[in-house]
Amino acid sequence: QVQLVQSGAEVEKPGASVKVSCKASGYMFTYYYVHWVRQAPGQGPEWMGWINPNSGDTYFAQKFQDRVAMTRVTSFSTTYMELSSLRSDDTAVYYCARGFKTSGWDVWGQGTTVTVSS
Amino acid sequence: QSALTQPPSVSGSPGQSVTISCTGTSSDVGSYNRVSWYQQPPGTAPKLIIYEVSHRPSGVPDRFSGSKSGNTASLTISGLRAEDEADYYCNSYTSTSTYVFGTGTKVTVL
Numbered sequence: 715q716v717q718l719v720q721s722g723a724e725v726e727k728p729g730a731s732v733k734v735s736c737k738a739s740g741y742m743f744t745y746y747y748v749h750w751v752r753q754a755p756g757q758g759p760e761w762m763g764w765i766n767p768n769s770g771d772t773y774f775a776q777k778f779q780d781r782v783a784m785t786r787v788t789s790f791s792t793t794y795m796e797l798s799s800l801r802s803d804d805t806a807v808y809y810c811a812r813g814f815k816t817s818g819w820d821v822w823g824q825g826t827t828v829t830v831s832s
Numbered sequence: 833q834s835a836l837t838q839p840p841s842v843s844g845s846p847g848q849s850v851t852i853s854c855t856g857t858s859s860d861v862g863s864y865n866r867v868s869w870y871q872q873p874p875g876t877a878p879k880l881i882i883y884e885v886s887h888r889p890s891g892v893p894d895r896f897s898g899s900k901s902g903n904t905a906s907l908t909i910s911g912l913r914a915e916d917e918a919d920y921y922c923n924s925y926t927s928t929s930t931y932v933f934g935t936g937t938k939v940t941v942l
Contacts, residue, residue, distance in 0.1 A: 749931075751878075758835065758921055759870075759878060761931040775833075775930050809877055817866035817925055818883035825877055 716740035718748075718810050718823035725829045731798040734826045736810030743791040744768040747813035750784065750795045752806040753825075760806075764813065765793055800830045836861065836922055836934035843940040844912045852937045854905040854922035860932055862903035866925035869898055869907045873918040882907060909939070917941045 721735040750762040763774035765784040772784045786793040811819035837855040844850040867885045870878035882898035895910045922934035
């Protein structure tokens with residue numbers, strides 16, 4: 715079935731970087747953009763950016779432009795999101811999601827909890 | 833980009849209808865038919881229930897419907913059921929080619 719499976723929980727210190735993976739299966743990996751969304755505890759979701767798995771092109775929310783990178787390895791049907799210079803307010807569940815039509819994300823990963831703590 | 837404005841909570845009895853509003857600006861909701869809605873029970877990933885303002889993905893019951901007027905989008909849940917209890921978020925494409933979520937609404941089935 716169509717699914718996105720993410721890597722496991724991470725605990726990082728302030729100033730460090732974290733890299734989360736998102737493996738796609740059940741569909742043509744290069745046909746759909748992958749977006750990344752995060753959700754801090756008790757808060758609503760926040761869109762971070764997207765990657766075009768076909769071309770590798772990316773686009774980010776201005777808030778993250780200086781410290782986020784999104785990459786992909788097409789042979790593994792996997793996308794990666796790396797966030798650097800971590801702060802305590804980066805503690806959140808990070809989701810990857812498949813772009814659907816002109817708006818919406820129809821398939822979501824299970825989420826990866828990233829905890830930033832000294 | 834400021835979050836879209838939703839009521840913090842709405843409630844209704846089983847079988848009733850509830851409507852959740854999502855107010856943005858002319859730079860997002862008002863300019864694009866690229867509004868989507870998500871249902872999120874506690875501890876789970878969001879689930880797409882409406883895309884492009886009023887379209888339902890396959891498998892979503894027709895009790896869920898969406899609309900838009902001006903800068904405000906709305907989600908209506910008809911024939912409310914206990915399983916509809918969850919947080920609901922709207923989302924819109926924006927004039928800066930980004931996406932913005934709503935503040936979220938908790939739906940309680942009395």
